[in-house]
Amino acid sequence: MQKFTPLILFFLLNTGVLLSQVDTVPPVIQSHGLHYGMLGCSDSLYLSELVDTVYDNYSAFNTIKMGLRIGCTGQESPVGINVIWVRANEPIEVEIRAQDEAGNIAVDTVIVFVVDPGCDPEAIFVARTPPLTDTYPLIGIRHVDFHASLNNCSGDTLDEYYQNLESNYYHGGFGYIFPMGYNGAVTADKNTNPLNGVTTADLVSISRHILGIEPFDSPYKLIAADANQDGKVTIYDVVILRKLILGITDELPNGKSWRFIPEYYTFPDPADPFQTVFPEQFDIINGESQYGSPYFFIGIKIGDVNFSADPSQ
Ligand SMILES: [Ca+2]
Ligand SMILES: [Ca+2]
Numbered sequence: 001m002q003k004f005t006p007l008i009l010f011f012l013l014n015t016g017v018l019l020s021q022v023d024t025v026p027p028v029i030q031s032h033g034l035h036y037g038m039l040g041c042s043d044s045l046y047l048s049e050l051v052d053t054v055y056d057n058y059s060a061f062n063t064i065k066m067g068l069r070i071g072c073t074g075q076e077s078p079v080g081i082n083v084i085w086v087r088a089n090e091p092i093e094v095e096i097r098a099q100d101e102a103g104n105i106a107v108d109t110v111i112v113f114v115v116d117p118g119c120d121p122e123a124i125f126v127a128r129t130p131p132l133t134d135t136y137p138l139i140g141i142r143h144v145d146f147h148a149s150l151n152n153c154s155g156d157t158l159d160e161y162y163q164n165l166e167s168n169y170y171h172g173g174f175g176y177i178f179p180m181g182y183n184g185a186v187t188a189d190k191n192t193n194p195l196n197g198v199t200t201a202d203l204v205s206i207s208r209h210i211l212g213i214e215p216f217d218s219p220y221k222l223i224a225a226d227a228n229q230d231g232k233v234t235i236y237d238v239v240i241l242r243k244l245i246l247g248i249t250d251e252l253p254n255g256k257s258w259r260f261i262p263e264y265y266t267f268p269d270p271a272d273p274f275q276t277v278f279p280e281q282f283d284i285i286n287g288e289s290q291y292g293s294p295y296f297f298i299g300i301k302i303g304d305v306n307f308s309a310d311p312s313q
């Protein structure tokens with residue numbers, strides 16, 4: 001190291017010019033996890049609740065910058081954030097950061113577990129038939145497989161299937177469902193009984209739409225009419241459905257019987273739902289859906305444009 005008089009050294013250290021050269025040691029954080037009960041499904045968590053003390057070899061206590069965040073939730077430095085929201089009934093990895101004047105960063109991780117027996121963390125998945133009219137009640141579709149496939153930045157995966165055999169009617173309530181820090185998607189599947197609801201009446205309607213005699217008035221009908229799922233309603237779709245009705249084939253293209261779209265999705269152009277790719281999943285970011293929860297899907301029986309399919313089959 002260069003030689004400085006004590007006065008110059010004091011000045012350089014104080015202004016930070018030299019500090020980054022002489023101090024390469026990050027601060028030391030002494031912290032602890034938490035496990036406590038509460039009422040309410042989420043709670044604010046303060047940095048001061050987790051940190052016992054912090055110290056550094058050069059920087060004074062009051063010059064050390066600190067912050068916290070949920071683990072696996074972004075790249076930006078959380079320094080300066082001293083309170084976060086945490087959800088009940090799931091172990092939460094919380095990352096604590098301390099930065100000294102020279103810019104050295106210490107990272108400490110603790111586990112926080114907040115328990116609220118009154119908060120139901122259960123996932124709620126619902127698939128319902130498309131609306132026949134604006135006011136028509138949506139009917140629950142049974143035997144739908146909901147699949148959550150998620151992972152976090154530590155490489156942990158969450159891969160779960162849910163099925164509600166009794167009913168997919170919505171009974172109220174909501175669930176947070178997935179741990180914070182996890183990203184991925186929730187999809188719905190039902191690929192049984194491809195003939196369900198598909199009759200010659202549907203073929204007639206699709207033909208009339210193609211010929212422009214009576215165009216479909218619902219994006220869900222257009223999606224139902226697209227039997228080969230190529231984003232177009234053409235005579236080829238009619239051919240496929242006719243073969244199915246006649247028993248020449250016993251499944252629809254891609255092995256699919258139903259398609260499921262998040263109920264909250266609004267088609268930019270309802271007259272042309274294929275104009276942009278519509279979502280067939282709920283994207284999950286940091287344990288939550290972009291549309292919130294519960295997970296409502298509209299289920300469209302392929303080939304059934306007058307919605308006559310039995311949703312219990
Ligand atoms: Ca230091
Ligand atoms: Ca098609």
Ligand SMILES: [Ca+2]
Binds near residue numbers: 303304308
């Ligand atoms: Ca039908």
